[in-house]
Amino acid sequence: MYSYTYDEYTGGIVLNSSPTIFSKEPRPVYAYELNMLGFDAYWEYDNQNDIPYMWAEANQYIYRGKIVARLKGGNINQKPEIILATDENDNVIYPEQPGHKLKPIDIDTMISKNHKLLQIIETSTVKKIVSVYEKYREKLDIFHVAFSGGKDSAVLLDLVKKSLPKKSFVVIFGDTGMECPDTYAVVEKTKRICERDEVPFYVSKSHFKPDESWKIFGPPARVLRWCCSVHKSTPQTLKLREITGKNDYIGMDFVGVRKHESVARSEYEYENFSKKQKGQYSFNAILDWTSAEIWLYIYEHKLPINGAYIKGNSRAGCLFCPMSGGKSDYVQYHSYPTETDKYIGFVKELNGRYQDDPKALETYISNGGWNARKNGRDLNIENKKYIEKVTSNKLIISITDPNSNWKEWIKPLGVLPFDFDIKEKQNGYDVYVDSNLQKKYPTEIKRFKQLFHKSAYCVGCKVCETNCRQGAISFVNGINIDKCIHCQQCYEIDDGCLLYHSLRTSNGGNTRMKNGSINSFASHAPKNDWIRDFFEQGNDFWELPTLGPNQINMFKRFLRDSGLIDEKGGTTYLYDISKIIGWENSSLWGVILANLAYNPQINWYIENFDIGMYYSRENAVELLMSFDVSKTDSGAIVGAYKRFCETPLGYSLNFGSVIDNGRQIESLCRTKCIINDARVVLYSLFRFAEECNNYREFTLSWLFNEDVDRNGVSPNKIYGLDREEIKSFLLGLTSKYPDFINATFTNDLEKISLSEKKSSDVLKLFEEV
Template sequence: MYSYSWDIETGGLLLNSSPLSFSKEPRPVYYKELDILGFDQYWNYAKNDAYPYMWAEANNYFYRGRLVAKTKGGSMCTAPEIVIVEEPEPNGMPLRFVDIPAMVEKNSDLLEKLAAETIKKIYNTYVEYMDKVDVFYVAFSGGKDSIVALDLVQRALPHNKFKVLFGDTGMEFPDTYKIAEKIREFCEDSEIEFLRSECDFDPEYTWRQFGPPAQTMRWCCSVHKTAPQIILLREYMENPHFRGMAFTGVRGDESASRSEYDDVSLGEKVRGQYSCHPILEWNSAELFAYIYDRDLLINDAYKKGNSRAGCLVCPLAASKNMYFKEQSYSSGDDGHRTTTTFNDIILETTSKELSNKSAVKEFMDIGGWKARRSGKELSFAKNYMIDSFEKGIFTLQLLRIKTDWKQWIKTVGDITFLEHGDVEILYSQKLYHLEITENEDGMTVTVNIGSNTQKDIYFMSALKTVFRKSAYCIGCRVCEANCPNGYITMKDGNVYIDDKCVKCKKCHDVFYGCLLANSMRLPKGEKKMGSIDRYGNMGVELDWVREYFKSKDEFWTSAHSLGTNKVKNLKSFLNDSEVTTKGSFSGFGSVIDNIGIDSVDAWALMLCNLTYSSEFNWWIKNIDFNVTHTPDSIYALLDDTMSKNSRSHIVSAYKNILISTPQLGVEIGLGSCDYELKKGKRIWNSVVRLPWKAPNPLVILYSLFKFAEACGDYYQFTLSRLLNHDIDSDGVSPTEIFGLERDQMEKILNGLSINYPDFINASFTLDLDNITLNSEKTSADVLSLF
């Protein structure tokens, strides 16, 4: 909200009334962090954490307004490198504390205004929603954001009008538990009701059942946080239909996805529940200034260098933060879990062959476990359900039964259990007969579907979800929390579903129908990476492509600035993008030339073709949207049957392609890179895929025809099919290429149907969606529309 500057006099922050366009998230630095990093070898300071000594913005350390040091790198086992920029005090004199009281005094007017505006927002929200909400509560995590949110809420509302709910995952920092206990005591003294939610299972058990969570498989949040909170509140309210509002400490500066949040939302954080984010627009400068002004608790985790106080071992933690955690929490005798608790399970459950200590160190150092995308990387994963559909016969084979399928099947349709063990299901006004054969280890389900209408497809999908739950479910209670009517009960590994179930299928609406099944899922088949020499370790540069377009096919025989290897890489790239065919300029290339090689649309069209090459197909299938990857994490994702040198070359090629082509990397969102130039070299820090914000509908139409042609001329399909990226398919959906959501696709498809009826017809009514492409047209015909 407010901008800030460094105050030389106090060594602190000075808030300014001008708005802040971008926050670097400054944080105070205490002696413990300096010790952990090794600054005590360079600087003289007292071992006292009464006040901070300086401030940090990411890896930059500021002392009384001056940049005095930087850190580089760092990982779980390796300390970040220290770079001293200048001495903070002359002649090795002791560091001075930040004068916190003076800093607070200087910021008091703006802080008072900021707090008053936020308190008013909280109170007005309470008044507006008091007749719509059964319970208001502060979602407390023990971090700085929730501590500030709690203080503001307790200033805004009567203490008997809200609760404080601590979601104890069992994986918190030991310091967080100390803060939670102090907050519990504060609530008791202030007559605020304090609640604590916990999962039925210990995290050691769930980590061994699900496998360690990963960047794209964060089952832990649902199992250990969200579901326990919902279930606790239902029991507390004695109302399965309760509607709650959580006051959160969510802030927009914390992540790209959170910056899109509204101040008040329904179902954004927790299904069916309201969330109010009173400090959404606050930055960390305001946050810490407020904490010091109000003398609020500060979690010691921050004093030990951690920028966030989350779980001990988190797949989203940055490499440097992993080091801080290891230094402070790898051992302990206070009864709390340590990072070692979870690191041991990571090594115990991985399918990677780690034959020596060096291999173990490398795997843990680069966070190889974070990149897991399926059960293939787990030592114990197995497919417990096999499905097939041939000649109208749909068959499901379960290799084990964990929970009662007769309960789960109630969620599909109207059920009739027949005397000889078979089942009839009335689904969407069609009667299906299930032949059931049970044996000692599992069961077989056979259904004569006959036709293959959209209704049949939805039925088979629902049936797969039900029996997948039966084969995998351990009673994590996420499905119970998802049920808006409280008709599902899970206890001691058993499942009961009330006969009043309304078939809303909210319990189906989890990844792959079951979080455990999703985490253990084995891929049906993966496309191998092409030859590493395809793009070499240099990739392709935009300037090379521009140079080719100046002379087209004459480029290959004329004098130019590129050497042999670069020409080889460029030739492969142009063939993969279909700008050339067997090295000769193509009709597609002419379209690109007319559009202009510097145009975003040109690169988006090329990407539609590149998607079907091994290198780009791997990227699109493995690098998810809105997840920040480092070069190390990309390296870890690559097939470890390839040599280390080959994987390093692939990472380097991706780096150069994405950085040199902003149309592809930034505008279309294939990979927006954080990098720096040093001595003419690109030092790649991280990359994140972001959805294409303003897609050209004609590019999407071209992509749809490419998808249909790759699927064997599959010209009629549904939007639901396009949005389901789990289906093994030769065609790649535009939603997967460009990160498009359902609402956005509906608008694009409706517009295309109106403007180009000779190519496409799409209709969306009730729960049905149909997309039909003109089978007499081709992707090449779409190019004529540009």
């Protein structure tokens, strides 16, 4: 809520009355962390962990208002390098004069200085909680606090206890079985406090142990976070059904999410429905709080502190989480080596690529390659239960050793609008259906395929069961579906089945990848001055001996895939457009990116770099190598990203950015593009439709559905736009260019219809400057 400064006198934080837009998320630093990282070689301090000595913001350490050190690098096996702060003369800035001990933060005085503003923050938050409770208390079956054992949920729970009557809500700790030991300790302490305060406290837990689930699903990854569904949200829903006695209960979940934690969470709202849990309300009561305010509240009210923070962990989540990395992995591993080793062992055991190369396997783990997987290709888990192919206009699905009965899973689909045949074989069956139906019934065929994903792979993780609010699904003695109303919510899961989604392998690869190597530019990605000279000189550019033969070939590949030159090397109509609107114009580069999205290398960036997430150079190389790209080519592809970001793709369109140290790239990030021109979205839509077998009618959901096997790259994927932004663009385009597009969103009906015009026709609209 409020901005803050560091107090030289107390060593603490002081809030001020001006609102904050961005928080660097400070956290207290104790002796345990200083010792672990090696600061005891430079500074003197008492080895006590009752009171912190300083603060950290990301990798910077701040003592009484001065930045005194920062960390560089680090991974699970390598200690981060300590870089002491220096003045303009390169003299080390010591936190205290040599020989003087560090002074702990004066907690009491710090709290005294912040008391008034903390009271305002607390009072306004309590009012919000009371207000939402009064709004829904007669409408909902249950109110509950999602307690994780971390600092945010500790503050949230204390605030809800102050706001609501006794026994008007319950607390649920979602025990994943993968929490750090200090979390279990603080949970037990919190449970005793809740019992004293007459607050019902429950623990939800999956019927799978992590030792089982990791070996069934494979290690979780950044984009394969089956662990959250299997070990957290599903058990929590089942526990709430048990408490309320209702399968279709409607509850309010008080959640400790804060917008300053990440780019994604900065878009969250206080109140929402069905975004966290289907059919449930959520209220993010401390959404606007910064970590500075969280810690001040904890110290003022003497709330239990999870020991993970004292040990230097910036978060108190699961051990060896795929969302972690770098220095955080080092701190967590050295805080809990025995517990973390178990999960590292699972990664090693389940990896099928580096079993004969221990050194490569260690690198795969330390550089974060393990958490970058997007499918089951490199796992040694049997995953050939489902195979599909198209032969002679027949889609043939082959199922081997299915885990469950397809006759149960077909019930939610109701009556299908097409016929199919099933032929039994010794260890399974083959399914036959007309392949041409995929265009006529895209949604129904997608569900039909998912039916057999479920049949082949279902292990009873119960995610489908919790999605069904009718209680029609049970897993007693196998899958049983009874009294189904065909809402198909049990199919609203990645690929219809989490296990299939985690273990799936390619059915032949994407055509974009077949069009050439991911390393499309062979270490000769375009430089910005080449691009500038090309736009200034046009066809005359090739007459000047400025580039070598290989550079010319690669630059022509870039310009051709951009749509700026044709197959013969002459400039195109898109080049002519640049003369009208300017070669650095973001609209021009939005169109160029829509074309480049079908170049294997640019497409790889788009498909594999999540918006707003920083990937270390090592992590990006590992990810590329998981696509069978050589280490040399992987390095070239990572290096090329910097060049692309130095063109108008980066500085005009905001496609991405890199951080380097002057010698090499340290990290890469793909960022949300700046799209101020709806014509860019229109052009990318027509390109998308043309690549999707010239589809002209589809839904917004289909546009956003990444599970559909298609060659087109949707504009939301290319530019990082969310559903509401795309919807707004579509409505505006419908109004302004009805000859090109008609999009309707009424009465739950969403339909996008494109005319028979071509993407080249859309380019003519850019003559309207």
